[in-house]
Amino acid sequence: MTDPSLARRRFLFGASALGAGALVVGCTSNEPANAGNQQQVAGGGGDNAQPGKEVTIGFSAPAADHGWIAAITKNAQAQADAFEDVTLKATEGTNDVNQQIAQVETLLNSDVDVLVILPHDGKALTSAGQQAMDQGIPVINLDRIFDSPLAYRTWIGGDNYRMGVNAGNYIAEQMKAKNISNPVIGEVAGMDNLPLTQERSKGFKDALQRQGFRVGPRVAAQFTAETGEAQTANLLQGNRKLDALWNHDDDQGIGVLAAIEAVNRSEFIMVGGAGSKNMMNNIKSDSGVVKATVLYSPSMASTAISLARLLGQNKGVADFAEHEIPASITTYSAVVTKENVDDYMDIGFDS
Known part of the structure; x- marks a missing residue:
């Protein structure tokens, strides 16, 4: 991925929120904007662009035998490399369900703070996600969803x-x-x-x-x-x-x-x-x-790593008013045509 694309994808999760003064709805009285019943404004995550607590993220995905899956893994690594406070521990991709379960268990025993899992089979990996959550390790479930929402802290995937x-x-x-x-x-x-x-x-x-x-x-x-x-x-x-x-x-x-x-x-x-x-x-x-x-962009893996970092640092999304990371995020399936293709070339992946 190019540096501009990483910067664009990090904007939502890494950029500082706009100043509260620029966002507060105008008052109908003569009271100062910050007095009385102040409206809630975006800024729940604070200044997420600044380096924070060191976070170790475990990453598991299927074998990169398909251009889209290969891009998922590459995007995850590129996003982790963009953060000086993130260490990524990635397993070797596999399409063997039992091997992926074993790899996740290995990650759980290697002092990771957060897990990002794109399961080869969501149903089969549900128990592994549940085990991590039970141990207090939040899980970002990427794309192929687990059978139970109790097996992940946040799901992000396509529509x-x-x-x-x-x-x-x-x-x-x-x-x-x-x-x-x-x-x-x-x-x-x-x-x-x-x-x-x-x-x-x-x-x-x-x-x-x-x-x-x-x-x-x-x-x-x-x-x-x-x-x-x-x-x-x-x-x-x-x-x-x-x-x-x-x-x-x-x-x-x-x-x-x-x-x-x-x-x-x-x-x-x-x-x-x-x-x-x-x-x-x-x-x-x-x-x-x-x-x-x-x-149906594999750039969702970059976002998953950004979210995992924020979970590990106990932060929300800077441009959201909520203090917590959402429980689910669905990406949008934009239609790319000759008129707008230049806007999306940065997230195109190699087939």
Whole structure:
């Protein structure tokens, strides 16, 4: 990640709150602003930019065999490196549930102050999170959620349903702008057995239905370039005409584009998912079918580390009025297009 992007992501959690005098609502009497019933203003976390108590953060995530997961780990390390009062103890990524549980237990025995865990399987890692919380070690549960809120202090992750909604809304707008009244809209989903895929597909379907459209041909891949290519080839072979296509995941999107290019199809627009650099570059060049991608950004890992630091220092978020870190934070799935792609290039990840 570039230094400007780190600075931008740290702003909310690291910058000093605006002076109270600039935020207090004007009084209706002649009393001074600070007298009597003063309104609560942002500033619960104090000056979080200044170095504070040393905090050791344990970090555990799945194996970096996917561009998005690799970016999660890189972002976490980069954010920790930006704080001189933070030490990060990161385990080797693994897709073996039992091994990840063992790694978390090792972190618990290594004097960490806070844990950040992106579980390979949220249900299977719930007990590990609960064990940490029972020992008084707060847990930031990243993205894949534990079965019980008692297993984490704060959850931060993406909004899968709204990701589908925003993809559907963008496609619907484009179809209406082109005066296409009955478009053929395809979907290349991820793994159908995962709740996140189901939520994305439901949001997509709901958004299109509200606009008077429907989802047409649909296939499910496995979040890999290989399966993305194979499944998209099947979809294209069975449908000689498309008007739009939504692909859930930009990593598998490498294969999706390969399949499209192999048969030289260009009559439709394509929307990606997550926000990889190569998809953003395709959007910026505007030379192919890719016109947008809907964010599900791994920058959430940077925020997770910032939150873990504040928990370890017993601070709140500087720009919030509350003195405590929120129990949950849901990131927003912005739609990246040619018009705004430069604003988001700094959080694009390598597929």
